[in-house]
Amino acid sequence: MDIGMLSLLGKTISLMENLGFLWLVHTGYELNLWEGFLKERNKEDFLAENPDWDPLLLDHWLEQARIQELVVLTKGKYKLSKTGKAIHGYRNYGLEAMYKEFALYWGASFAQLPELIRRQIPRLKMDNEMENELISRASKSSEFFVWPVLRGKCEKEDWHHVLDVGCGEAVLLRRLVEEFPNLHGVGLEVNQSVANRAAMETEPFQGRIRIEATNVFDFKDALEIYDCCLLNNLIYYFTGQQRLDLLKTVTDLLKPGGKIGILTALRGVSPAFQIFKTHIPQNLMSFFLSCHDGFEGLPLEKEVLNLLEQAGFTEVEVIPLPFKVSHYFFARKPLA
Numbered sequence: 001m002d003i004g005m006l007s008l009l010g011k012t013i014s015l016m017e018n019l020g021f022l023w024l025v026h027t028g029y030e031l032n033l034w035e036g037f038l039k040e041r042n043k044e045d046f047l048a049e050n051p052d053w054d055p056l057l058l059d060h061w062l063e064q065a066r067i068q069e070l071v072v073l074t075k076g077k078y079k080l081s082k083t084g085k086a087i088h089g090y091r092n093y094g095l096e097a098m099y100k101e102f103a104l105y106w107g108a109s110f111a112q113l114p115e116l117i118r119r120q121i122p123r124l125k126m127d128n129e130m131e132n133e134l135i136s137r138a139s140k141s142s143e144f145f146v147w148p149v150l151r152g153k154c155e156k157e158d159w160h161h162v163l164d165v166g167c168g169e170a171v172l173l174r175r176l177v178e179e180f181p182n183l184h185g186v187g188l189e190v191n192q193s194v195a196n197r198a199a200m201e202t203e204p205f206q207g208r209i210r211i212e213a214t215n216v217f218d219f220k221d222a223l224e225i226y227d228c229c230l231l232n233n234l235i236y237y238f239t240g241q242q243r244l245d246l247l248k249t250v251t252d253l254l255k256p257g258g259k260i261g262i263l264t265a266l267r268g269v270s271p272a273f274q275i276f277k278t279h280i281p282q283n284l285m286s287f288f289l290s291c292h293d294g295f296e297g298l299p300l301e302k303e304v305l306n307l308l309e310q311a312g313f314t315e316v317e318v319i320p321l322p323f324k325v326s327h328y329f330f331a332r333k334p335l336a
């Protein structure tokens with residue numbers, strides 16, 4: 001067999017395996033199978049509780065889950081493996097939303113790529129469920145990587161007033177006020193349903209966290225009062241000139257010497273030692289976003305650096321997060 005054919009075969013087999021994983025994880029969440037098999041159970045018990053379910057399809061789900069080592073079968077009883085337990089454990093940390101995005105929306109959008117490239121159809125409209133729910137929820141999955149960096153910065157710079165633009169469900173604002181008793185935060189969120197969830201999540205911190213359901217460009221506040229403005233996973237919502245306008249808006253709100261923090265996945269990340277080839281999914285995310293009206297995809301590192309320079313920021317620092325899943329750019333507004 002020639003080498004090209006062999007490599008094609010390898011890619012096709014791994015595609016089938018990965019597609020299988022996607023459908024298993026997504027269906028497992030939808031049907032609560034991950035929770036169901038936390039304790040050892042046999043298939044018959046499960047079917048007795050769900051008499052309307054199709055036994056043949058459940059059998060296939062279990063067979064696939066076993067082949068992919070997500071459940072273990074011992075003496076006729078199934079139980080989650082370590083990976084299966086992780087799938088269950090990280091459900092509410094963005095994983096369920098991320099897999100729902102892949103299963104329901106990525107495939108459907110990419111299927112229209114030939115027509116999109118030929119411009120036979122206009123760029124797609126981002127689905128409401130994506131805008132209202134999934135994007136902000138899936139973003140939570142970066143918390144594990146982002147939080148240690150943010151906490152370190154906050155400690156070092158002694159921030160007291162933080163503005164989180166496009167705060168999503170305000171997970172990081174909440175962590176900041178929990179960790180730093182003198183810190184006050186304001187979260188801006190343009191999507192009303194996401195803002196409502198953020199307000200609910202931060203209710204115990206009323207008085208220290210304020211959520212405003214507003215577009216950042218309509219936000220009115222005293223100038224130069226924030227020590228730090230965060231733009232986490234936000235920049236890709238804005239196109240060329242808007243990105244610069246956004247940074248200028250933020251500059252006006254920052255104290256002289258205050259910091260901007262831009263968290264974003266990047267296109268064109270140079271390969272380095274990686275356990276996972278994370279540049280592949282990131283570029284795919286950029287590709288997916290670009291299929292949609294109003295989205296320009298993820299920026300290149302040099303685009304973010306140019307943007308910061310054009311907006312007048314100094315002391316730019318680029319921090320790659322583990323596995324290069326994202327990069328955090330911090331920069332300072334000059335003192336005078």
Ligand SMILES: C[S@@+](CC[C@H](N)C(=O)[O-])C[C@H]1O[C@@H](n2cnc3c(N)ncnc32)[C@H](O)[C@@H]1O
Binds near residue numbers: 139140170188190237
């Ligand atoms: C991908 S989420 C990121 C949420 C959070 N920052 C995080 O990193 O987990 C981006 C959020 O920004 C919000 N957003 C987009 N454009 C905005 C704008 N012009 N003003 C305020 N919020 C905006 C979106 O509704 C979305 O919830």
